[in-house]
Amino acid sequence: MEQTRKVMRGVLKNTKNPKLAWQLVKRVLSSPSSSSAPSTSITNHTQHLVTITTRILAAANMHLELHDLHKLLLASQPHHIAHPSIVSMVRVLAQWGHVDEALTHFKSFRAQFPSSPPSLPFYNLLLRSTLQHNRPNLVTWLYTDMIAARVTPQTYTFNLLIQSLCDSRAFDHAFQLFDKMSQKGCQPNEYTLGILVRGLCRAGHVKQAMELVNNSYSKSNDNNNSCRVANRVVYNTLVSAFCREEKNDEAEILVERMSEQGVLPDVVTFNSRISALCRAGKVLEASRIFRDMQMDEELGLPRPNVVTFNLMLKGFCKHGMMEDARGLVDTMKKAGHFVSLESYNVWLLGLVRNGELLEARLVLDEMAAKGIVPNIYTYNIMVDGLCRNHMLSDARGLMDVMISNGVYPDTVTYTTLLHGYCSKGKVFEAKHVLHEMIRNGCQPNTYTCNTLLHSLWKEGRTLEAEEMLQKMNEKCYQPDTVTCNIVVHGLSRNGELDKAMEIVSEMWTNGPTSLDKGNSFATLINSISNVSNCLPDGITYTTLINGLCKVGRLEEAKKKFIEMLAKSLHPDSVTYDTFIWSFCREGKISSAFRVLKDMERNGCSKTLQTYNALILGLGNKKQIFEIYGLMDEMREKGISPDICTYNNIISCLCEVGKTNDAISLLHEMLDKGISPNISSFKILIKAFCKSSDFKIACELFEVALNICGHKEALYSLLFNELLAGGQLSEAKELFEASLDRYLTLKNFMYKDLIERLCQDERLADASSLLHKLIDKGYGFDHASFMPVIDGLSKRGNKQQADELGKRMMELALEDRPVDRTYQNRNRVIPGKLQNDGRSDWKDIVNRDGGSGIALKTLKRVQKGWGHGSISSLQSQPNDFLDYYGGSG
Template sequence: MSGSPTSLVALLRRNAATPAVALRLFLHLTSASSPPPAHSTSFLSRLLAADPSTHHLLPRLLRHILSLPHPSPPLLELLAAATSSPRRVPLAFSLSVLRALPAPPTPVYNRLLLAALTESRLDLVESLYKDLLLSGAAPDVFTRNILLQALCAAGRMDLARRVFDAMPARNDFSFGILARGYCRAGRAADALQVLDAMPTINLVVCNTVVAGFCREGRADEAERLVDRMRAHGLAPNVVTFNGRISALCRAGRVLDAYRIFNDMQEAWQRGLPRPDQVTFDVMLRGFCDAGMLDEARVLVDIMRCGGFLRKVESYNRWLSGLVRNGKVGEAQELLAEMAHEGVLPNSYTYNIIVDGLCKEGKAFDVRRVEDFVRSGSMTPDVVTYTSLLRAYCSKGKTAAANRVLGEMAEKGCAPNLFTYNVLLQSLWKAGRTAEVESLLERMSEKGYSLDTASCNIIIDGLCRSGKLDMAMDIVDGMWNEGSLALGRLGGSFASLVSDSSLTKRCLPDRITYSTLMNALCKQGRFDEARKKLIEMIAKDISPDSVIYDTFIHGYCKHGKTSLAIKVLRDMEKKGCNPSTRSYNLLIWGFQEKHKSDEILDLMSEMKEKGISSDVMTYNSLIKSFCERGMVNKAMPLLDEMLQNEIVPNVTSFGLLIKAFCKLPDFSAAQRVFDVALSTCGQKEVLYCLMCTELSTCARWMEAKNILEMALEMRISIQSFPYKQIIVGLCDSSEADHAHSLLKLFIAKGHSFDPAIFMPVIDALSERGKKPDADMLSEKMMEMADRNDGNVTVSGAVTPRSGKHEQDKSPESDWHALLHRDDSARTIMKITNRVRTGWGQRGNVYGHKRKQDDDIYVLENTG
């Protein structure tokens, strides 16, 4: 090669805009007699690895390097570029570079181990570690830490502990990785033991364990650890508090989290850290996840005033909260605010809105969603299309889903494995076997292989469809065959999966076993479920609280509460601390057996162990008392909940309202209803519940008052027993009130079945109020003509009776009345008016109508 060694690097730099040209220059100017100069291979490798469109050129570069007499130095440069690229070169290529090296040093293995861990290829981490040992390379602390992290991520905590104990040297990261793994597995007590074993207490590890205790509902242990931190001179920082707030929010203890947040805002003079951006974002997400939108709105206002609502990430959290709580319109308004504030939305912003529209069933026109996205100067990405695909599949719109896949191909938006898994899950759950096989063939053509998530989808589908034994057989086969075990299903499964290399192998994980054990417990096959639990532990997969909760729920569902208690005790012995959910499942089991005393004992035990009760805990106790007619014991629980900073929900109040109405004590029910409105807000379900209970007890006037309140609040009345109320008022000689209620319906613009006019028309006619009856008759016909018979019917009412039944036919009550043989006098008049037209007296049908009326009178006189 002519020129200085740096001339090739300079030449490559000048052609960096065209990587293919740079590669041709490199291939032409380097050979066995003219090896590449220093840094040239590294520069070219990084250039090709930086853009996915040039990844296909890397194998050509590899072949050229292997033809050189001393390939190791440039191979190391190539591998370094491939494993450190932000755009992730496929691991298969990096593995081929590794195999080409005669004796890869430990740092090379470390790079690949880290890349495999980053892509969650946990099985590859283990195989690479074994390969490292076989090659004679010596693992260092970094190597063992990566292995430790992979085992923790897979939930194999017992094996992780053995690796940790066997490490000849450890650093703070080693302790932190193991402690975090225990906390994620719901074993904060074990994480505390790891912290105790550290030579010097570490703030990061302390924060991890504090968050772990909070997540498990063990606030007292968290507080004790915080006090211990202060005693060792470690001042809890904002990260400590953020971890506590985040963990409490995830555990559903949002009010406890807000108390800490409020102290940080108002009591910071006492040495508490001030809230930062993360604190506000975590608290906002907690409110949104709990559906506490009013509190979230107040917090958003505070964030605006304090300058904490300036980043797109914060807006995205608020947008996501609004969408998850059904406020898509408000979320779209927030987009306009972002533009006004100069905050540029990103693709995630728009995908939040698109996902919300899809879940509301409003996005089944692909063009409509695309128009929305284009209006924000954004183009759909793989996440956008995946949201649409999930929505289409959930509604069984296969043709539309295929059209979306076609559009993705046209626009160069390649589906990823998650996209295919969404399709696979939707189709498999719906039992659309033919479409599943077609999808698998398409995946095979695109070079996708099934991963553990794909296998879990298939296994879950088999369990749901009653093919549990087949699912168990496949899981057994996965340990030796990986995804090849799915070939036992036949069809396209056999042709798709191929385990020719470890990179395609997928093994059962905690979710796999959790799915199996849940299905076994549902069928009452507890012995087999216990065997799977033992097998899981033998495979170094630590069961978490979710799996133990599965057994607790299964035993309680089958009435075996004593065995459920034994699971709880065994759970504690194994170092997996019960959560609030664990106790709630047990309490639910005792509530089903109406055992209030046992529920109280469990709640006392929770308090002793520092496990907080939540609204579900109290609702089970309230329901147990109410079902036993002990409302006097249930009512004080509302005050106790508020004292413990637990806000009663609609279910809490609904149980009490029903119980008081059953006594009957309607004044007490009304007081509870009033408190419910002030606590939960003006919710439709509360008005509907109160109205229904009063109607069931024939308290027509009180029910009418509640219904009128709902109408004033502009609440939809479709789920209300409005027909039953009107008929009941008419039967109890309160036709005037029924009349006024109808007029209010009309004035407020509510849609309802025109047939409900009939009881009122009949009652007014019997009382001699013919003008009012005629006016209502005219209004009924006008409404019937406008609706053309296509009204939404919530129930069928038999005129002049108090019966309220569910309509089993698609026809409205209006059609049923028109076709009845025993129609009332007014119905006969109306049907005749329909024939002649309103106000057309004196026509050829007039005499016939008079005859019909006279006949009717004669036939119905006693």
């Protein structure tokens, strides 16, 4: 016995060295002298030693050693010592959460000692542990063994069994057991009823739960038995369930019934109502109840506690009622309720989610001033808010603050930051976060990997995406349906639809382990143990259908739709909209409306996207009347048109010449607070220019500048339209304004303007434009000089023509690039013409219809420079001719 005490002390000293502790225990249990003391002492000391050893081995997950301990007890100890020791082993394993291991040892124990069953409390312990660790499948075996061992269950045991059946949604069996309890000599109590009611409510069977309470109340009155009457907990569960299902009238009736039956509603009752109402978006109704709790003491209502205040604060913040939230925070501070970390976290989350980052930062400072230490959840709220607002460097800085305060980033922190980088397309930085995460011992989860995987596909980095999937397998991060959808979407986006369809087919046929039939992604998901986690879903098929429709493979898309239905996957509005868009783009309006009928027949409502697709299709067919009918229908259904809707209708109206109606729609957009975009104005400006109503086109241009800003697309559009309409003066004025704003030139037909000015004998205007281009530092097509040189030469202005030719050649020899970024007046301005072709001087003259006069002028200028022939200039690698080879 003394030896056992010494070993026990040695084992306790070596709890951090489980291998050494196990060697000490093994030595003492194997010793022949271990059973020489009186049996009671040996039993107690051995049992104590086994309990300590089991805890140490279980904490170290040394399961093989536990099995050796079991065998050693049976081999070395008498029956009266081994029996309670093994029972202690099982008890410790069950209490420490090693349920499967505990049941393995218990089954072995029952086989070895069939005539010595453990006590009812021991069975209850195992039953409770299996439920706590979500092992309802083990409950049946335990109950069967209990009955076989002639251990009589009590009410507590039945409650555990009923809870197990409720957790498994086996309510019919739960009710049978509930009704038979009295036959077994056990009377159901209020906890029994509460377990059933909670299980039914969690499963959404609130009506059935209410019927159970009513029946129990009737039976208790008939039998004068109060044990089965619902208590406050049961009523609170029902109230919360009714509120969650938005059955507020039933909840109110139930609260009144509680008072009638002498069960006064408490603060939990009201908290349940407030929480459920806030979740359902009925914050004002919740606020009225909250106000009554604060003010109406005559009704005997419970006063709100900290939980009530937090629930109300969360409700205000979630639904953007920030002024109400601020007022509540002030009230809480005055009442001394705003002191807990939970309250601060609720307030921080509300501020961050509503974009109030500066105020959230001040709240963090306030926490520090009051000595309230932020936890990982607090910091994660802030990191999430910063990342959502693309303040990634600030998020990084906050992580440094976390670590300096002894709070280390977890999987959520790193994943949030990684997602922030991915949302900005910064894949390199995202991968760096992943490596840092792993290096710091924080394991990524499937969501982390999926986030990076999606970003890699989005950026077109296919090989890296493939490597990512491979690493997920190697590190045992199980791909799920989201992973499957990312892969399918990436392949579809890259035009590899056949490969995407192969993956989906193989997933259905043989699971992920079959994806090795010539597919480059075949072996990348082959370690999934639970195939059902990675089965295709409706999103998978919608992605495939969308990809097929985009490339015109409609027949294959239809087949995938049929396959989707055959797999019991229900298409949603997005799936149907994909087909409607495709048919409308192809002009098959009747087919689109047939899809629409099927969509509505299957319970899918029309969305804004549905209407936009139909309006586009009808617009292409010039069916204005039908479009207005759809607009009326949208208004009736409360679906507001967006910019896409208006642009499609404006485009259609302009094409059929109804420009005034189009302008009316523009006014309607502005009245509804929908800002027209550049496309809206481009459609209208083109339409009015086409009808030669340049005055209105210019007025629209001014409106567009006020709304959209001074965009190159607007200037170049109006310039080109004015030029095409013969409005040379207006076009020249607009072009000069564009140059003053240093806008891109590549979409301006400025060469045509210069040529047209020359044709109209406006050489001074054309020359001034050239000089302005040069003065502003633009790189432009030097062929623009030729019409002016030619015109000046024809007029006999030899000196001006020579000066212009000389300037042209100077620019050429300066090797001024056509497309570059350069300094002008200390501003960086983008040069805007891009042409990688090559040509020679004669090409420049001939392609623009120049005469021999201009060519002679250039020869004369060159000869004056002493550079020899024109052909000698062509061989210079830095000649400006290297940059211009096309039409400019």
